[in-house]
Amino acid sequence: SCVNEIMEKNYVPNDLQGFIAHTAAKALEILDNVCALERSKLELLEDFILQFNHFLVILLRRHLRRLENHQSFRISSLLEVLYKYTFLQVEAEGMLACIEVWDVFIRYVEENGTGPGNQIVSPSVYLNGLSKLMIELLPRILWCKNAESLDLIDDEISEGLTDRSKDQNEPTSVGRSNTADGETPYQHFILTMVDFIVRIAVLPNPTAAPALQPLLETVTRSLNEQMSLLNNPERNIVVYAAKDCSTLFMIAGRVIPSLQLSPNTFEGVKQVISWSLDIVSRSNKNRLYTQGSHFVELQKSCLRFLRYLSGWFVSVKYHVSHQSQTNAVDCISKEFLSSSVSEI
Secondary structure (H helix, E strand, C coil), rough: HHHHHHHHCCCCCCCCHHHHHHHHHHHHHHHHHHHHHCHHHHHHHHHHHHHHEEEEHHHHHHHHHHHHHCCCCCCCHHHHHHHHCCCCCCCCHHHHHHHHHHHHHHHHHHHCCCCCCCCCCCCCHHHHHHHHHHHHHHHCCCCHHHHHHHHHHHHHHHHHHHHHHHHHHCCCCCCCCCCCCCCCCHHHHHHHHHHHHHHCCCCECCCCCCCCHHHHHHHHHHHHHCCCCCCCCHHHHHHHHHHHHHHHHHHHHHHHCCCCCCCCHHHHHHHHHHHHHHHHHHHHHHHHHCCCHHHHHHHHHHHHHHCHHHHHHHHHHHHHCCCCCCCCCCCCCCCHHHHHHHCC
């Protein structure tokens, strides 16, 4: 806490460049030491980890450019250790605290774009690190992969997140500083992580985002797996599948409108749309919403997904009406569009 206060008030020596590089090197050493600890010992450092994460946020927000310009400090090494450190977190609060640190790099890329050609650190260093993080984070928010941890998110964690955000007096990484009224701790965690994943996917900008297509492919594969489990006789499997489908449709609805239209992307999108229409239709005909809140959330997620795609439908209609049948988008079917709009 004392170190954080010193950093926040900008109490630094005259040799600022050397001081920042030395401080960052020590922080990297601490990260290495923490990563080497056994998981049981990490649980004893919960309060320290939260304070240390806050220190990293302050250091990087204010001095990342200086660290870039210091040739003895390697940003790539920091990203590698921070990646390991992030996935040591078991509790939701620890994971969200790490996400705030990574948010510094997201904002940096958002503000600087691809950056000037004479940058010491290539923007690809940040993009590669964030893309790797994004793909690994996805299983952490799916019940089929991480049910034990997700099941531990309770009211106590929610209160902790709210109190810590108020103390810092600034928003979290994706602008969700508090749990919204009527929002459960689980919903807060999932929505925050989805926002974070989507922000990485569209870096450095939606028209030139190398992580966008790989994310959509991963989401589509996962949706295919979970859709097949919705008819499973085992109740818990169905509940987990419904929750995971809700999360995956949330991500798909946020990233698909940014995709450049092509035959390959259209086929994948068409499949996701078909799944969402199938769930909406089954929910209405079979009253699936009476089977539990998870099916209510799934139906709502599908409807939001279709709403997010309203602009994409307009784009598809434009291509169909203005391009020849030999164009790259001739696979787009007017009948499919008509039936989709009618079903909606």
